[in-house]
Amino acid sequence: xxxxxxxRMNEFLLVTIQVDMHDRLAMxxxxxxxxxxxxxxxxxxxxDISSLEVVDSFIGRMIGNxxxxxxxxxxxTVVVGMRPAVAITLVELGLSLPGVRTALSVDKGMDLxxxxxxxTPNGAS
Amino acid sequence: MTRSASRxxxxxxxxxxxxxxxxxxxxxxxxxxxxxxxxxxxxxxQRFFGLLRDAVQSGELGDITGPAWTGVRxxxxxxxxxxxxxxxxxxxxxxxxxxxxxxxxTRLRQDVGRDAEALADEVWxxxxxxxxxxxxxxxxxxxxxxxxxxxQQHEMLELxxxxxxxxxxxxxxxxxGTLDSAxxxxxxxxxxxxxxxxxxxxxxxxxxxVPTVDTLVAQHLLKTVAAARLMGADCIxxxxxxxxxxxxxxxxxxxxxxxxxxxxxxxxxxxxQKTGATIGKPAGR
Numbered sequence: 425x426x427x428x429x430x431x432r433m434n435e436f437l438l439v440t441i442q443v444d445m446h447d448r449l450a451m452x453x454x455x456x457x458x459x460x461x462x463x464x465x466x467x468x469x470x471x472d473i474s475s476l477e478v479v480d481s482f483i484g485r486m487i488g489n490x491x492x493x494x495x496x497x498x499x500x501t502v503v504v505g506m507r508p509a510v511a512i513t514l515v516e517l518g519l520s521l522p523g524v525r526t527a528l529s530v531d532k533g534m535d536l537x538x539x540x541x542x543x544t545p546n547g548a549s
Numbered sequence: 550m551t552r553s554a555s556r557x558x559x560x561x562x563x564x565x566x567x568x569x570x571x572x573x574x575x576x577x578x579x580x581x582x583x584x585x586x587x588x589x590x591x592x593x594x595q596r597f598f599g600l601l602r603d604a605v606q607s608g609e610l611g612d613i614t615g616p617a618w619t620g621v622r623x624x625x626x627x628x629x630x631x632x633x634x635x636x637x638x639x640x641x642x643x644x645x646x647x648x649x650x651x652x653x654x655t656r657l658r659q660d661v662g663r664d665a666e667a668l669a670d671e672v673w674x675x676x677x678x679x680x681x682x683x684x685x686x687x688x689x690x691x692x693x694x695x696x697x698x699x700x701q702q703h704e705m706l707e708l709x710x711x712x713x714x715x716x717x718x719x720x721x722x723x724x725x726g727t728l729d730s731a732x733x734x735x736x737x738x739x740x741x742x743x744x745x746x747x748x749x750x751x752x753x754x755x756x757x758x759v760p761t762v763d764t765l766v767a768q769h770l771l772k773t774v775a776a777a778r779l780m781g782a783d784c785i786x787x788x789x790x791x792x793x794x795x796x797x798x799x800x801x802x803x804x805x806x807x808x809x810x811x812x813x814x815x816x817x818x819x820x821x822q823k824t825g826a827t828i829g830k831p832a833g834r
Contacts, residue, residue: 504781506779506781508741508742508745508776508780511741511776511779512734512738512741512776514776514779515779520775520778521779526779526780526781527781528744528745528748528749528750528781529748533781
């Protein structure tokens with residue numbers, strides 16, 4: 425597999441990273457995601473990294489970059505499902521991802537996005 | 550050198566009852582009376598003396614690491630480890646072996662007393678042997694103590710970092726005692742795993758029980774907060790005493806990115822507000 429699938433859910437995009445990231449994959453993801461945000465005029469991006477067990481400084485920076493790029497394109501990024509070990513590693517690496525919103529699970533991340541766009545977690549605007 | 554010449558094996562064999570009696574008497578004189586009952590001491594001494602006597606018969610008086618001394622070494626290991634656990638002092642433990650000198654030397658003098666040179670040789674051999682055994686005892690005792698200390702340290706680490714659930718989605722982490730790097734690591738891991746387990750959205754870190762906050766402790770706290778944020782949980786630091794608030798400002802520690810409250814109650818109120826829960830008195834009171 426040389427691409428990470430990007431799922432569209434109404435005005436949000438859902439990226440689930442199920443495999444171990446390597447650098448090429450990360451670069452492809454950046455390209456694909458920015459393109460999809462523009463094409464679907466997405467307003468929010470959920471990145472689910474609950475299957476990610478290993479991170480290095482590159483991947484950490486890449487997540488930060490994706491968030492920054494999305495913000496430029498007026499889409500909010502929420503990183504969800506980070507594992508404790510990954511969180512500790514990122515903090516020790518000095519990458520605390522400022523400006524990236526986080527949530528414990530996809531559900532909660534979705535609520536967060538809906539709340540910030542519609543004011544209610546149910547999506548009834 | 551003294552392998553064949555020494556009379557030690559014979560002396561131990563012939564006078565065993567006398568030596569044993571004197572040895573027990575010697576130990577009772579030096580040992581605290583409350584430390585061990587006479588009967589169990591006698592039993593211990595008798596068992597050890599038997600093993601020692603058999604080992605000495607092998608003729609290997611210069612080297613206690615050999616196979617002939619296995620029984621003696623095992624017995625000494627058991628003895629010093631149990632004494633380490635029961636809080637004996639190192640000298641009391643070493644005295645167990647060293648107190649054999651007096652009765653043994655007395656017998657030696659009786660046996661080869663006429664020949665001063667032979668007596669000196671025999672005493673030297675016996676001293677070497679007993680010193681080696683005593684050193685071995687002390688070494689094992691020390692190891693036993695170290696194992697005890699490290700186990701207690703570990704237990705303390707486990708004990709001192711509970712994560713409690715205060716409400717739906719609200720966790721509290723009451724920290725007590727000084728925070729060092731090792732402890733922070735444990736605290737951080739406990740908290741993060743608990744966040745995953747309970748799905749909590751807010752964690753309150755209460756530092757009422759932390760005696761001093763220096764730059765290192767503050768940095769550890771901030772790291773914990775950052776890691777929890779990455780997982781999707783907000784942190785509130787509470788229990789900041791006036792003295793600590795002053796220290797933090799004097800040290801120039803930047804805590805602006807974290808919500809801080811003076812008491813756990815205030816932090817809890819904020820947490821409830823953020824999670825959308827309310828507590829109030831029943832109407833009509």
